[in-house]
Amino acid sequence: MVQHAVEWHFNPPHASHTGSAWERMIRSTRTILKALAREQLLTDEKLLTLIAETERILNDRPITPVSSDPRDPPALTPNMLLLMKSNTSIPSGIFKKEDGYSKRWWRQIQYLADTFWKRWIKEYLPTLQTRQKWQRETRDVQVNDVVLLVEDKVPRGQWPLGRVTEIIEGRDGHIRKCKVQSRNSSCVRPITKLCLLEAQSD
Known part of the structure; x- marks a missing residue:
C-alpha cells in the first residue's frame, strides 16, 4: 500500500x-x-x-x-x-x-x-437515480456507459446490464431516451428506467 x-x-x-x-x-x-x-x-x-x-x-x-x-x-x-x-x-x-x-x-x-x-x-x-432539479449539474448518461436496466419482474439476484449505444434528446435538449444493447437484444429505454452504476454516478 x-x-x-x-x-x-x-x-x-x-x-x-x-x-x-x-x-x-x-x-x-x-x-x-x-x-x-x-x-x-x-x-x-x-x-x-x-x-x-x-x-x-x-x-x-x-x-x-x-x-x-x-x-x-x-x-x-x-x-x-x-x-x-x-x-x-x-x-x-x-x-x-x-x-x-x-x-x-x-x-x-x-x-x-x-x-x-x-x-x-x-x-x-x-x-x-438521484436527480436534483436545478440545484447542481449532474452527470448525464453517455454513449458506451454500462447501465443497470430497471425491470419490474427480475428474479432474485439478477442485475440486467446493458451498454448505451445511442442517446436521444428531447425537445428541451436534455437526454430523455437511450438505445441500450444488452447481452441478448437491443432496446430503447426512457432515462428513468436506467441507472448508472455506483462508481459512475459518484
Missing part, C-alpha cells in the same frame, strides 16, 4: 452519517430485515441462513464496469473482490406467500429472501 501511495480516509467515531452511500444501504437493509423478522418466528439457524442470502444479494450488485469493450457488459461486484469470483444468486424455485408458513424451513427462508430482494430493489435503485 505504501509503494502505491494509498491514502486512507477514516470516518470519525460515532459519525456513521459521514459514510453516505454505504450507510444508506446498511440502514435500508436493517429496516427490511427488522420488518421481515417481525413477520416470522426465526430460529438462530433460520436467521443465519436469511442473513447469508441477504449478504449474497448485497454483494452481487454491480458497482463499476471492468472493461471498455462494448461487447463486454458484465461489471465488477463486491463478491468478485471478496471471493475473487462471481457468486451469482440464482433462486432455486418459485416461492409463494404460503411458503412463509411452510413446515420446511428452507422454503420459508427462500420466500423471505425473495421478499427482501423485492423491497431492497425498490429502495436501492432510486439512490442511483
Whole structure:
C-alpha cells in the first residue's frame, strides 16, 4: 500500500452519517430485515441462513464496469473482490406467500429472501437515480456507459446490464431516451428506467 501511495480516509467515531452511500444501504437493509423478522418466528439457524442470502444479494450488485469493450457488459461486484469470483444468486424455485408458513424451513427462508430482494430493489435503485432539479449539474448518461436496466419482474439476484449505444434528446435538449444493447437484444429505454452504476454516478 505504501509503494502505491494509498491514502486512507477514516470516518470519525460515532459519525456513521459521514459514510453516505454505504450507510444508506446498511440502514435500508436493517429496516427490511427488522420488518421481515417481525413477520416470522426465526430460529438462530433460520436467521443465519436469511442473513447469508441477504449478504449474497448485497454483494452481487454491480458497482463499476471492468472493461471498455462494448461487447463486454458484465461489471465488477463486491463478491468478485471478496471471493475473487462471481457468486451469482440464482433462486432455486418459485416461492409463494404460503411458503412463509411452510413446515420446511428452507422454503420459508427462500420466500423471505425473495421478499427482501423485492423491497431492497425498490429502495436501492432510486439512490442511483438521484436527480436534483436545478440545484447542481449532474452527470448525464453517455454513449458506451454500462447501465443497470430497471425491470419490474427480475428474479432474485439478477442485475440486467446493458451498454448505451445511442442517446436521444428531447425537445428541451436534455437526454430523455437511450438505445441500450444488452447481452441478448437491443432496446430503447426512457432515462428513468436506467441507472448508472455506483462508481459512475459518484
